[in-house]
Amino acid sequence: MNRELVKKLAEVLKNRKLPEEVRIMEVCGTHTAEFFRTGVKDLFPENLILIDGPGCPVCVTPNSYLDLVIEIAKKYNAVLATFGDMIKVPSSYSSLAKEKAEGMDIRIVYSPLDALRMAEENPDREIIFLSVGFETTAPAEAIIIMEAEKKGLTNFSILSCNKLTPPAVDALLSADEVRIDGFIIPGHVSTITGREPWNFIADKYGKPGVISGFESHDLITGVLALLDLLEKKEAVITNEYKIAVRENGNPHALKIIDTVFERCTTEWRGLGEIPGSGLRIRDEYSPFDAMKKFPATPPPVKEHAGCRCGDLLRGVITPPECPLFDKVCSPENAIGPCMVSSEGPCSAYYKYWRK
Amino acid sequence: MTATNNNAQKKILPGHGSGGKLMNDMISGMIKEILGKDSIQIDDSAVLDLSSGKIAFTTDSYTVTPIFFPGGDIGRLAVNGTVNDLAVMGAVPAFLSCSLILEEGFDFESFEKILISMRDAAKEAGVKIVTGDTKVVPNGKGDKIYINTSGIGIFTNEVQRREIRKGDKIIVSGTLGDHGITIMSLRNDLRFSSDLKSDCAPLNGLISEIIAKYPESVRFIRDATRGGLASVLNEITAGKDYSAGIIEDDIPISEEVKGICNLLGLDPLYVANEGKVVIIASPEDAEGIVRIMRNNEYGKDSSIIGEIDSLYPGKVYIKTFIGGKRLLPLLIEEQLPRIC
Numbered sequence: 001m002n003r004e005l006v007k008k009l010a011e012v013l014k015n016r017k018l019p020e021e022v023r024i025m026e027v028c029g030t031h032t033a034e035f036f037r038t039g040v041k042d043l044f045p046e047n048l049i050l051i052d053g054p055g056c057p058v059c060v061t062p063n064s065y066l067d068l069v070i071e072i073a074k075k076y077n078a079v080l081a082t083f084g085d086m087i088k089v090p091s092s093y094s095s096l097a098k099e100k101a102e103g104m105d106i107r108i109v110y111s112p113l114d115a116l117r118m119a120e121e122n123p124d125r126e127i128i129f130l131s132v133g134f135e136t137t138a139p140a141e142a143i144i145i146m147e148a149e150k151k152g153l154t155n156f157s158i159l160s161c162n163k164l165t166p167p168a169v170d171a172l173l174s175a176d177e178v179r180i181d182g183f184i185i186p187g188h189v190s191t192i193t194g195r196e197p198w199n200f201i202a203d204k205y206g207k208p209g210v211i212s213g214f215e216s217h218d219l220i221t222g223v224l225a226l227l228d229l230l231e232k233k234e235a236v237i238t239n240e241y242k243i244a245v246r247e248n249g250n251p252h253a254l255k256i257i258d259t260v261f262e263r264c265t266t267e268w269r270g271l272g273e274i275p276g277s278g279l280r281i282r283d284e285y286s287p288f289d290a291m292k293k294f295p296a297t298p299p300p301v302k303e304h305a306g307c308r309c310g311d312l313l314r315g316v317i318t319p320p321e322c323p324l325f326d327k328v329c330s331p332e333n334a335i336g337p338c339m340v341s342s343e344g345p346c347s348a349y350y351k352y353w354r355k
Numbered sequence: 356m357t358a359t360n361n362n363a364q365k366k367i368l369p370g371h372g373s374g375g376k377l378m379n380d381m382i383s384g385m386i387k388e389i390l391g392k393d394s395i396q397i398d399d400s401a402v403l404d405l406s407s408g409k410i411a412f413t414t415d416s417y418t419v420t421p422i423f424f425p426g427g428d429i430g431r432l433a434v435n436g437t438v439n440d441l442a443v444m445g446a447v448p449a450f451l452s453c454s455l456i457l458e459e460g461f462d463f464e465s466f467e468k469i470l471i472s473m474r475d476a477a478k479e480a481g482v483k484i485v486t487g488d489t490k491v492v493p494n495g496k497g498d499k500i501y502i503n504t505s506g507i508g509i510f511t512n513e514v515q516r517r518e519i520r521k522g523d524k525i526i527v528s529g530t531l532g533d534h535g536i537t538i539m540s541l542r543n544d545l546r547f548s549s550d551l552k553s554d555c556a557p558l559n560g561l562i563s564e565i566i567a568k569y570p571e572s573v574r575f576i577r578d579a580t581r582g583g584l585a586s587v588l589n590e591i592t593a594g595k596d597y598s599a600g601i602i603e604d605d606i607p608i609s610e611e612v613k614g615i616c617n618l619l620g621l622d623p624l625y626v627a628n629e630g631k632v633v634i635i636a637s638p639e640d641a642e643g644i645v646r647i648m649r650n651n652e653y654g655k656d657s658s659i660i661g662e663i664d665s666l667y668p669g670k671v672y673i674k675t676f677i678g679g680k681r682l683l684p685l686l687i688e689e690q691l692p693r694i695c
Contacts, residue, residue: 003676010677039679110543110619216677342620352681 001217009220010043016227018047023179024226025315027169028186029056029343030214036352038216040223048223051178051315052348054168055186057133057161058085058341059313060268065161066091067298068291069130070099072159076294078126079105081115086130089337092302112137112144112158119148119156128290131158135192138162138279139253142260145281145288157290160281162261165189166197167277168268173205178315182226183209187218187241192257194249195239202235213241260285269337270310309336312345319349326354362463369459372491382489385463389470390477394453394484401486403450405509411446413437414505421541422465422499426534426552430469432629433502434476435557439578442559443632445566446508448480453487453504458497469500480557482506517574521597523663524641526634528561528648529554529656531584532612535626540615551611556630561651565634565644572640579631585624585683587633588671593685599671601661601683624673625686635663 026032032052035041041050054060070091073080080096087096087108100106105125109115115129131141141158148156165186173180185198190211201209208229212222222240229236239245257279266278281289307329308322319325319338325346329335338344370377382395393401417433427435434451441448453473457466477484533554540551558578565573579587584606588599608623616623630653636644641659648654666672671683 007677010679014678036681037675039673039675039677039681042679042681043677216675220677351684354682354684 001215006217006220009217009224010040013040013220013224014043014045016045016048016224018045018227021047021049022181022227022230023049023051024182024184024223025051025053025180026184027053027055027165028184028189029059029341029345030188031184031186031212031219032056032345033343033348034214035219036348038219040216040219041353043220048227051180052312052318052345053315054172054268054271054313055134055165056338056341056343056345057137057163058089059309059337059344060163060168060270061086061089061132061161061337062267062269062301063090063092063303064267064298064301065132065159066096067093067301068296069128069159070094070096070104071296071298072128072290072294073099073104073106075296076126078128078294079107079118079122080128080130081107081109081118082130083110083132084108085341085343086132088334088340090304090334093299112141116144116147116153116156119153120151123155126155126157128294129156129158130161132161134163134165134186134189135257136188138257138261139192139250142256145260145285146256148288149285154287157288157293158281159290160261160279161266162279163266163268164263164277164279166193166200167274168271169198170200170204171268171271171274171277172314173201173207175314180207180315182207182230184222184226185209185211185237187211187213187244190239190241190245190249192250192253194245194247195237196248198237202237206235208235209237211237211239211241211245213244268313270313304335307336309338309346312338319346322346326350362467365463367457367459367461367463367466367491369491369493371457372489378489385467386470386487386489389467389474390453390484390487391474395487401450401452403485403507405507409510411441411444411508411510412505413440413508414503415440416501416503418498418501419538420498421538422469424537424541424553426537427555427629428469428472429500429502430472431476431555433504434473434480434482435555435629436580437504437506438480438482438557438559439630439632441506441508442557442562443576443578444508445562445576446510447563448482448506448508448559450485450507451477451482451504452506453484453502455487455489456497456501456503457489457491458499459491459494461499466500476557480559519574519591519595519597519635519663521663521665522638523574523635524638524659525588525599525601525661525663526636526641526645526648526657526659527579527584527607528558528632528634528654529630530607530609530612531579531628531631532608532616532623532626534629535583536612536615536621536623538627539619551609551615554628554630556653558630558632558653561648561654562632564647564651568647569636569640569644572637572644573634574637575635577633579628579633581627582686583623583625583627584633585622585671586685588683589685591635592669592671594669596668597663597665598667598669599661600664600666601671601673603673603675605658605660607656607658624683638662
């Protein structure tokens with residue numbers, strides 16, 4: 001978009017008058033970081049409050065998942081392939097970074113395909129890919145499982161912690177714990193899902209939402225559109241990211257997800273168990289399901305005393321309201337995942353706005 | 356060098372570090388042949404004749420994977436890195452040492468290329484390699500080749516640290532992040548087709564031109580290596596009553612670096628450079644300094660990117676193109692690519 005035009009839009013947002021406080025939630029972790037990084041949040045009128053939602057995959061992954069990962073790797077001497085974000089997240093008793101320092105074979109990959117290649121190149125090692133993500137990454141992970149089957153690989157599996165975002169927002173709204181007037185809806189997730197799965201926000205809860213992209217102009221137009229809907233009291237879900245999001249999403253990607261995965265109940269940090277919000281590997285593909293291939297019982301889950309990541313992910317507090325923020329908890333000594341992940345709200349506040 | 360054809364098969368052996376004939380042949384037949392007869396001494400030390408009262412002395416070790424990359428190699432890096440560390444102090448780089456740690460099995464062809472590259476880089480920067488050493492470590496105990504260079508620079512006129520003041524301008528000598536993103540793309544096999552190359556370059560010429568013309572106006576010079584521009588600016592402002600504010604629109608970054616950074620969730624302002632300086636200069640002469648820099652081949656894209664002010668004392672911030680601000684703190688560690 002024309003930069004001069006974006007600058008004008010920025011002025012409009014900056015000068016927008018809000019008669020009373022408006023509280024909007026950005027669900028997606030990339031939005032959390034981009035609102036800061038682009039400087040758009042700095043332009044918010046005084047009465048506009050941005051609440052960070054449960055949309056950072058690393059942040060909502062519960063301790064129990066990492067505990068299981070570590071237990072499996074130890075018990076079966078497997079190689080763990082993971083995205084970099086997971087490395088420093090504390091588990092109940094350790095972290096992948098600590099385990100790596102003590103000799104566990106943990107390798108950072110940039111794409112699930114790298115993990116698949118690793119399995120081909122190391123036929124004598126079990127490679128487990130830590131599949132942590134949302135609708136956006138699930139198709140790629142389904143594809144590598146199909147690829148692994150096609151190639152007849154017997155030393156490759158994934159440990160699925162894939163989640164679906166709309167059920168989490170539904171759980172959040174039905175709990176009715178915090179006031180949220182409207183939603184900035186994840187653009188990347190919506191490229192896969194389309195608009196339909198978000199309609200419940202308007203239909204069931206009477207609140208508006210705007211599907212938004214990630215550039216400065218996307219964020220500004222998204223927020224302005226949401227403020228317009230709120231002003232007109234229109235409870236609808238609109239799409240301001242038409243360049244990428246089609247009404248029905250990406251049917252091909254959805255079909256691929258559905259071929260390999262099925263919905264299940266899964267645990268979210270802060271939100272607990274949410275029915276239909278997880279993706280587990282279907283029985284047909286169970287040779288590639290590390291959960292089934294490597295039975296293990298990790299020690300009981302232990303939460304970190306004082307960590308309020310859970311409250312944060314429900315929008316109950318903002319990062320500076322956590323007593324540990326910037327005192328005990330910092331990126332070099334993260335107590336909870338929201339300080340570790342580049343999409344975590346604490347990491348964003350720490351990095352961009354600790355005045 | 357006549358051995359080139361054989362060098363494709365020839366490998367470093369433990370004997371090349373033994374002090375015996377193999378080692379002597381390698382030193383006299385290859386290293387001295389390329390780097391010059393005085394590059395490794397028969398005596399235990401080089402004896403230098405310095406007239407100046409004050410010298411700058413620095414050392415740095417170079418370990419990079421891969422050892423060859425678009426825009427340079429570990430040899431060029433090892434010469435330019437140390438040359439630049441001297442130059443940013445205001446010293447004229449004069450002498451370098453060259454200490455090589457070679458891994459058993461490393462091929463002579465690559466070794467020779469690296470030595471030639473060091474020779475060429477030293478020639479370009481106008482420095483002499485005057486002493487050196489080689490050691491061989493067993494296979495698997497090193498990463499092909501590590502190079503340590505120490506350097507001596509001579510002060511032709513007395514330098515003084517000048518106080519940075521509010522209103523001073525922040526200048527960079529060109530596009531940021533080229534070296535780090537080039538290496539990261541290769542190292543992680545990111546398989547982008549890319550024209551991107553490292554900016555590895557000697558900056559002593561550029562710096563001496565600036566100091567010659569504007570001796571009083573330059574308050575601070577530093578090469579923005581590891582940690583990138585943001586880290587250098589944080590060093591400047593830490594604990595001070597001023598902040599450094601930079602303007603997003605004015606910062607030179609190539610479209611390729613922007614694209615790769617976007618994809619991986621990295622911030623180019625924290626990515627390493629090997630041929631860029633950050634200069635803090637008085638507001639009156641900043642434009643003149645940039646004009647001089649742009650005439651040098653290593654400063655073509657020089658720009659004023661911001662200034663010293665008092666908005667967030669002790670901190671560094673950036674004003675994005677839409678006019679919003681955010682902080683650029685010191686990073687805790689290396690940036691990791693994100694999940695989605």
